[in-house]
Every structure is written in structure tokens, then in C-alpha cells.
Amino acid sequence: MSSDAQPQPTPDARPEGEQPAKGRGRGKGKGQGGEPVDWVTRAADDALRHAEQARADGQARDLVTCASGASPSGPVHLGNLREFLTVHFVADELRRRGQQVRHLHSWDDYDRFRKVPAGVDSSWAEHIGRPLSAVPDPWDCHESWAEHFKAPLREALAEMGVQMEEISQTQMYRSGAYREQILTAIRNRDRIEKILAQYRTKAAAPATGEDADADAVSTAEVDTEPIQAPIQASADLARFPYKPYCRECGRDTTTLLAYDDDTTDLAYACTSCAFEGVTNVATQDEGKLVWKVDWPMRWTFEGVDFEPGGADHATPGSSYTVGKDVVKVFGGRAPSFVAYGFVGFAGMQKMSSSSGGVPTAADALKILEPSILRWLYVRRAPKQTFSIDFGPEVVRLYDEWDALTKKAADPAKRDVAVLAHERAVRTADAPLATSAVKVPFRTLSSVADVTAGSADLISEVIGSVGFPHDSVADLEPRLSKAMQWTAEFVPAEERTTVRETPDTARLASLGADERQWVDLLLAHLPAELTQDEVTTVVYGVPKLARGLSLDDKPTDEVKADQKAFFTLLYNLLVDADRGPRLPTLIVALGAEKVRALLGAAAA
Structure with missing residues (x-):
């Protein structure tokens, strides 16, 4: 959301051969020359115009500064992550254009410690009111409360390819870096108060944080x-x-x-x-400085050209709208701005970083490939809210991603969706880690569920179901994500539990058709199981029972028999009416195990 006080934009400087900003974003996601245009393109255009105007105004700018900021008051959750990734994608787009750019991140660790969250010793109430950087780490693994919550976020961002220049507001204030700016604010306190008073008279949403x-x-x-x-x-x-x-x-x-x-x-x-x-x-x-003076002061001090903020920062009387006027006290102007909506988790509409108990980027990366997590944020305009579900939706999410990856391989199909894929899979500097052999997530998770074994065992089964590979490493990082998701996020009642011994009572009560199906399966089941062969046999058994060949198309009667046969096999193998795809299940169990569980039927 741009400031209504901004000067008229000047033409932006681009590498030779690139289209100018004029015309970008017009039409349905296409710019001049037919190139797809997304919110990142537009935000980068705005940031570049801001930097060019600053240079035209005589300010020394040798690079474009895209800024983010966060208070390490608690876990940096998936809602906070939008602050970092919004800036990253804009800075990365400018870097792709050949611009000198930096992603500058301010840790607001000089903010006060506000409350003791659940799970922390109540004695930490002694530190309420002190800077976050001065509060001890109750878990005793970092030098301060602030550093405890910075560290895992840094690791997660590195895995996602996010590079940023970090500054600590504790260090900035304590070093005296802002002395002149503080004195300027104090000398102009009456002017600042008039600005704040003007906005207090306007209707504003209830302030937060x-x-x-x-x-x-x-x-x-x-x-x-x-x-x-x-x-x-x-x-x-x-x-x-x-x-x-x-x-x-x-x-x-x-x-x-x-x-x-x-x-x-x-x-x-x-x-x-x-x-x-x-x-x-x-x-x-x-x-x-108080927040509504501190933020615009930093815009000028750091030469910020682009900085996003939560939607509440752009309401009447809130930080960005007030800051557009306060920044003039320091001789600057507000950066280009986009407001972003909240990210929910399993129905949670807004997360509070100081309350804990909400998923972080590190949590998400246990089950999502870095590219997919990036994609969740870049494919939507910042103002759009969305939720991340770690339940069954994960399987569908991977399916959607794989379909998009296939589409992205065709240059003729390049559109805004493919552009989001391109931004997700690599930065301007390097591609992100991806599996050498791409196996559907649902297949990996099914095998992990059935085998409950080692990565080597899963790798062996995966090779048998149609995905040959040289080593376990060829399946990473997706294999580890699937194993983690199966172990942590599939409810116990939905897990596949393979029988340890045959269900002798059920086998003894098989009807004539059921006994024939099981006998035919055992007779045609190959010793060395492969996905294709097992699929042919499993679907073909009801055909053979009806006097057809394995190659014949199924009749309506055969289709009904197949449904009943599949349910019977699930009952006999995993004591359920449904489960993983039967061919995958049978390959994962192996011929010896399957014969052991079904063999009593032949007696």
C-alpha cells in the first residue's frame, strides 16, 4: 500500500532488455512482452521507483534497501514468517534484475519483555519491563531470551534460501547510533505531537502489540x-x-x-x-524512541525503500499511516509498503508470538520441502489470508505442487502460477534442495506408514513400486519429510497397522467367492514383487474368477467384485476396511508376509 504523500514516480532503471515498470501488472497477470506479472513484480517496481526518487532528491543511495523487522518476544511463528518472506521475494526479484539490493532485518530486541508465557517459571516476572536482550534464557541454551528465539528462525530461513543483513536494535541504541535522531525527535516533539493528535481524532481500529x-x-x-x-x-x-x-x-x-x-x-x-x-x-x-517515532526514524536512517507490515499497520491512526508524516521530521519519506494478512494454522485466524504453542517455520520444514513452504507465501498476494494445515491437506498440497512442477517444465505454459513456482524453487543465486528422484508424497508416506521401518527399507520398497534410484539420498529431502509427517501428524486411528498373525476366524468363514479370490491371488502373486505386476494381479483376480483374462476390460460385475475383494484384503492384511493403495501395501509387506497372512485360506 503506497503512501498518498509520495512524489510522482520516475522511470525505473533496469538492466538492458528489461521492460520498464510502466505497463507491468496491467491486464490479467501479463506485462509488456507477455511476461507474467505478480505482486512481487509490482512491489519490486515500487521499491525501485522509491530508490530512484531518493537519488533524484540528492540522497546518496548505492543500493536498494528492503527492510523487515520482528520482535523476538517468542517463537517466530508462521504468521511472522510472512514479514521475512515478503521482503525476501521483493529483494530477490531486484537481485534477479541485476540491482544492488539488501534485505535488512531489524531485530527489535530492545523492546520490553511484556509477560511470562505458559511453561516458563513464574520467577521470570522479575524481568518484565526489561529489554528482551537483557532477559536470561530460561532454557539456558542461549545468552538471552531474544537470542533463544532468533536462532531457530535463522536456521529455517537459511534452509529456505533467505539471506539477510541483521541488525540488533539493542546494539543500535546502546551504541549511540541514533543519538542525533533521538535529539531531532525531542527537539521536534511538539510537531510530532501535533501529527499524533491529528490521527487520534480519526477513527482507527483497536491497536495491538x-x-x-x-x-x-x-x-x-x-x-x-x-x-x-x-x-x-x-x-x-x-x-x-x-x-x-x-x-x-x-x-x-x-x-x-x-x-x-x-x-x-x-x-x-x-x-x-x-x-x-x-x-x-x-x-x-x-x-x-516510542514505536510510532522509532519506525519512521529508522526508515530515514537506513534509507529504506520497501517495507511491508501487518494489515493493522495500515489502518487510520496506526504505525504506517502516522509514520508517513512523522518521517518528514527526520527529512525522509515513507518507503513503499504492502500490507499483509494473517496466516492461520488449523483454523487459528491470528497467532500471538508471545503466547507460544503455535507452529514455527522450523516445524513446517519438518514436513514441507523448503520450496513448498516458500510457495505457500509467494503464490498469494500479501493481503490474502490463508491457513496451513498439517493434517491430510499435506498430501493434497504435495500433489498440487507436483502437478505445478510438471506444468512449469513446459515453457509454453508459463503464467503467474509458474512464475510463483520459479520464485519458490530457486533464489537469484542458487536453486533450493530438491529430491533427485521425485516420488509422490502420498506414496512415500504410505510406505513409511506400512513399514514403520528405516529409510533404507522404505527406499527398497520405493524402488520396487516404480521409482528406481541409486541411494536413499536420491529421495531426500522429501523422504524425511514424509517419514516425519507420518510419525507426528497422522492420528493413531488413521495409521495402518499390519496384522502380526493371520485372522484365522475370518479366513475360516470365507465365502466361496472370497476363497476363490484369495486362492487366485496366492497362485498368481510373483515371488519378486513389483508395482506393475502386483497391480495387474490385484485388479485381475476378480476378472479371472469371472472367466476373463487379465487383459480384458472389467464388466460391471467385475467392478463390484473388485470393490468387495479389496475390502477383504484390507481386512485380512491390516484389520481395516481401507488403507494405502493395495499394490503399494502388498509390495511394502513383501510376498512372504502376504502369503503368511493369507495362506490359511488355502488350507
């Missing part, structure tokens, strides 16, 4: 009872744009008492520990 308190004195919340009588803030400091952390206890439960414009001394009192002190804004780095 940082927005919930950014209009107040700061992003702080008083989560604990003060140990002394409340301190009355100076009236002219009620909406001061800067908030110090207490020098004594490290919390942001501070009330501002006085500010001297000449000396830049800021006096405050802490309602948590009763400390009273003075911080000099020009020489000491003990606090941060």
Missing part, C-alpha cells in the same frame, strides 16, 4: 505494582517521544519528571524500584 501503547508516554506497560506512591509526570512530558530504561533495575517503568532543552538532561523516577535519576540524552544511551 506495540501500537497498543505507542500513543502513550512510551511503549512501556506497568506490569507490576509500584513500591511507592505513583509519581506525577510533568504535564509537558506526558507524550515525550523518548523513554529511558531505569539505570538501577533495567526496567522501562519510568515516569519522566523534567527535561532541559539546553543540557539535554532528562530526569525520571522508576515506579518499580523507586530509583530517581537523570540521563543525558546527548551523551548517554539508556532508552529508546
